Amino acid sequence: MSNHQRLDDGMRWRIVGRLEEGQSQVQICREFNLTPTVVCNLWKQIQDTGSIERKPGEGRPRATTATEDRYLSIIARHYRGATASQLSRDLYAATATRVSRVTVSKRLHETGLFARRPAVSVPLTSTNRKVRLVWCREHRDWCMDQWETVLFTDESRFSLNTDSRRTFIWREPGTRYLPSNVREIDHYGGRV
Numbered sequence: 001m002s003n004h005q006r007l008d009d010g011m012r013w014r015i016v017g018r019l020e021e022g023q024s025q026v027q028i029c030r031e032f033n034l035t036p037t038v039v040c041n042l043w044k045q046i047q048d049t050g051s052i053e054r055k056p057g058e059g060r061p062r063a064t065t066a067t068e069d070r071y072l073s074i075i076a077r078h079y080r081g082a083t084a085s086q087l088s089r090d091l092y093a094a095t096a097t098r099v100s101r102v103t104v105s106k107r108l109h110e111t112g113l114f115a116r117r118p119a120v121s122v123p124l125t126s127t128n129r130k131v132r133l134v135w136c137r138e139h140r141d142w143c144m145d146q147w148e149t150v151l152f153t154d155e156s157r158f159s160l161n162t163d164s165r166r167t168f169i170w171r172e173p174g175t176r177y178l179p180s181n182v183r184e185i186d187h188y189g190g191r192v
Contacts, residue, residue, distance in 0.1 A: 007034075012042060012052040019043055063099045064091075064107060071095070072104060073111040080169035080180065084108075084115070108170060115168040119176050123184040 007015070011032070018028050025039045032039075046052060064072070068091060075090055076082060082090070084101035087108075092098050105115070124132070139146075171181045 007038070007042070009052065015039060015042055016046050016052060019046075063103055064097060068095055068097055069107045069111065072107050073113065076108055076113055076170040080118075080171065081167055082170070083168075112172045113170040114173065116171055116176070117166055118169045118171075118181055118183045121182050121184050 015028055015032065015034075018031075019025070019039075025036060025043065028034070028039050029036050042052065071094065072087055072091060076087060079086075084104040088099055088101050088104045091104070108114070167183075169181060171178075175181055
């Protein structure tokens, strides 16, 4: 159960209806899985004001406007490899609004962008693709014993260092293999 529980109007009216019927606040808390403070404050509000409406301006004001949120989203989509700190500095340079990298991450999460590792592929020319397709068609009838002896070294990750130096990009869930989210890297410099 979170510390800050937001109730929609329908839920608020149901709780008020149960309170007016004489049901105890403890029973309502158990039934709706709420803390006693939420139910007590709602009952106090309905007795004082006769309304269940939230007061305007409750809560901390947002550090960014809707326009600045859109700007962050556009910049992150354009420069997918930018870090949250870089985006924060870019927002400050463009709008003079100073926000933390955590705020930038939260705003991007609201628009559906999350920092994820990009999919990595080997850069293939059309000739490479044709040669690989021919090879696959020639070997499609292999049994498991034959495939166990195969190692695709261009698709394996070998690291001699402990630092992986992995980079992240901003992308939406389910878009890992879109061309804009794939980085073509030939680590070995050999023929592909």
